Amino acid sequence: MSDSNNWPTWEVFTQKAQGAPHEHAGNVHAPDAELALLNARDVYSRRNEAISLWVVPTESIVASTPEDVGPFFDPANDKMYRSPNFYKTPDGIKQI
Amino acid sequence: MDQVQSSQQLAELEAEFDRKIASGHVIEPKDWMPERYRKQLLRMMSQHAHSEVVGMLPEGNWLTRAPSLMRKAVLLAKIQDEAGHGLYIYSGAETLGTSRVEMNDQLLAGKAKYSSIFNYPSLNWADMGAIGWLVDGAAIVNQTVLAKCSYGPYARAMVRICKEENFHNKQGYQILARMMQGTPAQREMAQDSMNRWWWPSLMMFGPSDKDSPNSADLMKWKVKLHSNDDLRQRFIDRVVPQAEAIGLRIPDDKLKWNPTTRHYEFGEINWDEFNQVISGNGPCNRLRIKQRRDAHENGRWVREAAMAYAAKQNKRTKAA
Numbered sequence: 001m002s003d004s005n006n007w008p009t010w011e012v013f014t015q016k017a018q019g020a021p022h023e024h025a026g027n028v029h030a031p032d033a034e035l036a037l038l039n040a041r042d043v044y045s046r047r048n049e050a051i052s053l054w055v056v057p058t059e060s061i062v063a064s065t066p067e068d069v070g071p072f073f074d075p076a077n078d079k080m081y082r083s084p085n086f087y088k089t090p091d092g093i094k095q096i
Numbered sequence: 097m098d099q100v101q102s103s104q105q106l107a108e109l110e111a112e113f114d115r116k117i118a119s120g121h122v123i124e125p126k127d128w129m130p131e132r133y134r135k136q137l138l139r140m141m142s143q144h145a146h147s148e149v150v151g152m153l154p155e156g157n158w159l160t161r162a163p164s165l166m167r168k169a170v171l172l173a174k175i176q177d178e179a180g181h182g183l184y185i186y187s188g189a190e191t192l193g194t195s196r197v198e199m200n201d202q203l204l205a206g207k208a209k210y211s212s213i214f215n216y217p218s219l220n221w222a223d224m225g226a227i228g229w230l231v232d233g234a235a236i237v238n239q240t241v242l243a244k245c246s247y248g249p250y251a252r253a254m255v256r257i258c259k260e261e262n263f264h265n266k267q268g269y270q271i272l273a274r275m276m277q278g279t280p281a282q283r284e285m286a287q288d289s290m291n292r293w294w295w296p297s298l299m300m301f302g303p304s305d306k307d308s309p310n311s312a313d314l315m316k317w318k319v320k321l322h323s324n325d326d327l328r329q330r331f332i333d334r335v336v337p338q339a340e341a342i343g344l345r346i347p348d349d350k351l352k353w354n355p356t357t358r359h360y361e362f363g364e365i366n367w368d369e370f371n372q373v374i375s376g377n378g379p380c381n382r383l384r385i386k387q388r389r390d391a392h393e394n395g396r397w398v399r400e401a402a403m404a405y406a407a408k409q410n411k412r413t414k415a416a
Contacts, residue, residue, distance in 0.1 A: 006197045007403070009190075026252075027187050029196065031399075031406035043180050046173075047260075066126050 009058040010036040012043075014050035022054050030055075117318055122248045125191035133317055134192050136310060137247055140319065141189035142199045146210035148182035149203070153387050154218040154380075155227060163221060167271075171224060174264050181257050188249035204392055206385050212370060213296050215378030222275055222282075222289035228268015230290075230297040230335065236261045237331045238301070246318040273342045283343070290339070291347045298362075299370045301328040307367075332360050 007029035013022040025044045030036035036055040044050065064072055080086050089096055109128050116123070123129055152175050159175070162168035186196045202208040213231055218224070236258065243254035275286040302308055302324040314320040322330075336353075339346055350363035372378065 006195055007399075009187075026184060026256075028183070031402040032409060035402060035406075042176075043183050046176065046180060063126070066124070066128075 010055040012040040013054040015052040124248045138192045143209045145185035150210045150214045152178045184253040188253045191249045212373040215380045222286045225271030226289040226293040232264040234300040276342045
């Protein structure tokens with residue numbers, strides 16, 4: 001009864017409006033890119049949620065791992081001087 | 097993921113996991129999670145996804161007999177949504193390590209559960225109204241809460257689904273409201289549908305809290321945020337005035353408004369019937385599995401052709 005072939009998954013990114021970034025929406029199963037795009041349209045944009053779609057083979061995604069989150073993002077932690085709030089300006093100075 | 101070595105390590109991981117849950121942290125697929133959490137979620141999510149898919153069958157029964165082209169288009173769109181909902185949830189469930197093919201195999205083998213409501217037959221057009229209004233209405237109450245559950249992929253699927261369910265709910269209610277303004281025969285048909293779907297809809301929330309074996313763990317892990325009985329009450333309080341507004345009678349002599357608690361009181365649910373249906377003896381259990389198997393077999397050549405085409409294109413690209 002079972003199919004030996006499990007269609008691979010594709011990660012779907014949707015752009016909601018012109019000028020907006022593409023954002024991850026979810027994934028679909030499809031045998032190839034062309035059908036992945038059609039499936040993505042049918043699953044993630046039945047109500048005009050997207051004006052543009054990307055599909056990317058899931059296996060192509062490289063992600064950070066939760067276990068390493070601390071050391072991985074550590075370099076940003078001690079650089080408060082990247083924030084404008086780090087700096088004090090004399091009283092009465094505006095628009096800076 | 098690292099192999100867990102000792103029981104002490106395991107205890108530490110579990111304590112950390114419980115802390116995360118308690119502080120409102122959302123669990124993602126790559127996070128460590130207790131095996132029972134994974135199993136319970138997989139059980140719930142596969143059951144939920146199967147319900148969306150099997151749920152298309154009672155409605156599909158009326159597609160070719162919808163009373164107008166408009167009604168037919170609406171019903172088609174609703175059924176397509178249900179397929180989409182099944183896909184969102186399967187996709188979320190796959191992040192727990194079981195493939196969609198495996199889950200589907202379990203369904204076709206008759207080993208998987210799905211909502212018992214879909215083992216009831218859709219006997220007349222008014223049933224399309226009752227299903228959208230009551231069955232999807234009950235699902236909305238459940239899903240709105242699940243959208244805040246602790247597992248990210250499940251919660252996100254629910255947010256997406258909830259946005260679409262309101263259409264299902266309203267189109268169903270409108271079907272019945274319209275019939276209740278019709279001829280006596282049409283009103284009778286609507287009432288008959290109400291009579292048949294009311295109690296099974298209440299059963300959709302699952303057994304009473306005292307008989308719900310998995311509830312304690314699921315509440316602790318914030319997979320469930322409210323008890324079955326609480327959600328059932330919420331549904332009843334919401335639906336009774338809607339029924340009254342269009343002149344439908346709730347088939348429960350014990351139903352009455354309690355001004356002190358500000359809730360409706362209602363009669364005893366027939367749990368024997370519920371247990372019969374979930375253990376395979378409902379009116380349509382065998383039919384539903386047969387319909388799913390037939391659909392799967394009839395679609396086999398399409399899946400195989402798509403796969404063969406993809407393989408051929410792949411070979412060509414590589415050769416070029």
